[in-house]
Amino acid sequence: MRYDTKMSKNSTVYDVIISGGGLVGLTTALALDSAGLRVCVVDALPFETQLAAEFDGRSSAIAYANMRMLRALGVADRLGDNKGPINEILVSDGRPHSGLRKGGPGPFMLHFDAAEFTGKDAGEPLGWMVENRHMRMALLGEARSRKTITLIAEVRAEQFNFEGARAQVHLSDGQVLSAALVVGAEGRNSPARKAASIRHHGWGYGQWGVVATVAHQMPHNGIAHEYFLPNGPFAILPLSGNRASLVWTETPAAARYLKTAPDDFFQAELERRFGSFLGELTPAGPRWAYPLTLMVVEKYIAPRLALVGDAAHGMHPIAGQGFNAGIRDAAALADVLADTARAGLDIADPIALERYQQWRRFDNTALLAATEGFVRLFSNDVAPIRLLRGLGMAAVDKIGPARRFFAREAGGGVGALPHLLRGELPQ
Numbered sequence: 011m012r013y014d015t016k017m018s019k020n021s022t023v024y025d026v027i028i029s030g031g032g033l034v035g036l037t038t039a040l041a042l043d044s045a046g047l048r049v050c051v052v053d054a055l056p057f058e059t060q061l062a063a064e065f066d067g068r069s070s071a072i073a074y075a076n077m078r079m080l081r082a083l084g085v086a087d088r089l090g091d092n093k094g095p096i097n098e099i100l101v102s103d104g105r106p107h108s109g110l111r112k113g114g115p116g117p118f119m120l121h122f123d124a125a126e127f128t129g130k131d132a133g134e135p136l137g138w139m140v141e142n143r144h145m146r147m148a149l150l151g152e153a154r155s156r157k158t159i160t161l162i163a164e165v166r167a168e169q170f171n172f173e174g175a176r177a178q179v180h181l182s183d184g185q186v187l188s189a190a191l192v193v194g195a196e197g198r199n200s201p202a203r204k205a206a207s208i209r210h211h212g213w214g215y216g217q218w219g220v221v222a223t224v225a226h227q228m229p230h231n232g233i234a235h236e237y238f239l240p241n242g243p244f245a246i247l248p249l250s251g252n253r254a255s256l257v258w259t260e261t262p263a264a265a266r267y268l269k270t271a272p273d274d275f276f277q278a279e280l281e282r283r284f285g286s287f288l289g290e291l292t293p294a295g296p297r298w299a300y301p302l303t304l305m306v307v308e309k310y311i312a313p314r315l316a317l318v319g320d321a322a323h324g325m326h327p328i329a330g331q332g333f334n335a336g337i338r339d340a341a342a343l344a345d346v347l348a349d350t351a352r353a354g355l356d357i358a359d360p361i362a363l364e365r366y367q368q369w370r371r372f373d374n375t376a377l378l379a380a381t382e383g384f385v386r387l388f389s390n391d392v393a394p395i396r397l398l399r400g401l402g403m404a405a406v407d408k409i410g411p412a413r414r415f416f417a418r419e420a421g422g423g424v425g426a427l428p429h430l431l432r433g434e435l436p437q
């Protein structure tokens with residue numbers, strides 16, 4: 011076991027053990043620490059491995075309400091210039107270049123513009139783009155700076171005992187930690203979820219997401235593009251400088267090939283799809299390929315256990331909402347646990363955990379359903395369906411309130427917001 015922080019290692023001091031210190035586990039640690047709880051995070055990997063450039067090539071679109079939370083937690087400052095605003099999103103049907111037809115986005119059918127925000131959201135961008143490795147660095151930097159958070163790396167949480175007044179977590183090096191509550195944040199194959207016998211269901215989309223960064227000649231002006239090709243969506247997401255992150259959906263076989271294809275082949279295939287609207291393109295750095303799947307769980311809680319992030323819900327990245335949903339889980343859990351602790355109750359009180367579940371399960375299920383619908387509608391090249399989605403997008407585009415509703419919904423600025431999503435610390 012490697013302790014990453016220098017505080018007391020007496021396991022009896024923890025209120026919460028977070029099993030899994032990925033993007034959502036670390037966000038949850040900061041949120042719960044800000045709610046006054048004593049938190050220990052355990053991750054199977056060395057944190058340095060997670061920070062290495064080759065570990066995770068993805069970038070995340072962070073909803074604007076979630077960036078308010080990261081600001082309140084001290085993470086946004088640590089991101090510095092490594093975050094860039096998304097000012098506009100253009101959605102269109104795209105066609106790859108073939109013969110005389112030019113590739114790239116078609117005429118846009120749906121246009122979201124941050125300039126349309128009014129009231130409390132006025133002046134906010136639609137969201138922010140951050141490379142995951144910068145996000146991991148900022149989250150970890152903030153967690154390390156808080157002496158009240160214990161970080162343990164290079165050990166796996168292997169067995170869990172949820173009975174009695176405190177839960178026990180047995181680690182791969184033989185140590186046993188205990189706390190009032192365990193938070194399962196180990197991603198889709200959560201061992202905590204399995205130990206609590208919570209069932210999950212899901213399916214693969216028969217699609218993989220190829221992820222790469224490209225440098226381009228002309229500025230992107232903070233405009234994100236999402237367009238739909240026969241094998242699935244192709245997203246161009248603006249990064250700092252003249253760079254963009256691509257999420258390119260392909261069949262598994264094509265994705266595996268593109269990941270390791272010679273540079274000139276990759277470049278040619280890229281240009282066929284990307285088009286020339288940002289001038290000359292230069293692929294920068296390695297490529298990654300992720301299988302795309304959906305996962306739902308039968309419940310988010312069990313005695314002395316709460317699930318957050320991909321341990322609780324797995325969704326297609328078409329709407330860039332997986333990490334965002336995990337950030338919202340962390341915010342809601344922090345409010346619920348802060349209220350419960352203030353009332354002098356056991357933080358794993360079943361009624362409190364039920365409140366967390368009700369708060370998050372409905373939102374996440376609605377998001378999963380919407381994502382599922384988008385994937386089916388937009389990964390389809392059948393002519394009537396293309397016509398239907400074109401008409402649907404054009405209709406939403408014509409109706410200002412509908413456009414603004416979708417922009418706010420994706421930005422996380424609607425519904426009953428926990429304190430952190432309003433930019434305030436849990437009270």
Ligand SMILES: Cc1cc2nc3c(=O)[nH]c(=O)nc-3n(C[C@H](O)[C@H](O)[C@H](O)COP(=O)(O)OP(=O)(O)OC[C@H]3O[C@@H](n4cnc5c(N)ncnc54)[C@H](O)[C@@H]3O)c2cc1C
Nearest residue numbers: 030032033034054070071167196197319320330332333334
């Ligand atoms: C191509 C692609 C693009 C995406 N784009 C976006 C986007 O733009 N916006 C967005 O919001 N989301 C996006 N997502 C989704 C987002 O990346 C995930 O939802 C998010 O990374 C999930 O984080 P997590 O911390 O819940 O899980 P994970 O990232 O899976 O982290 C789990 C952690 O638990 C640790 N762990 C596992 N087992 C154990 C154990 N037994 N003991 C201790 N530790 C353990 C692992 O080492 C890991 O650090 C995208 C996803 C893909 C595939």
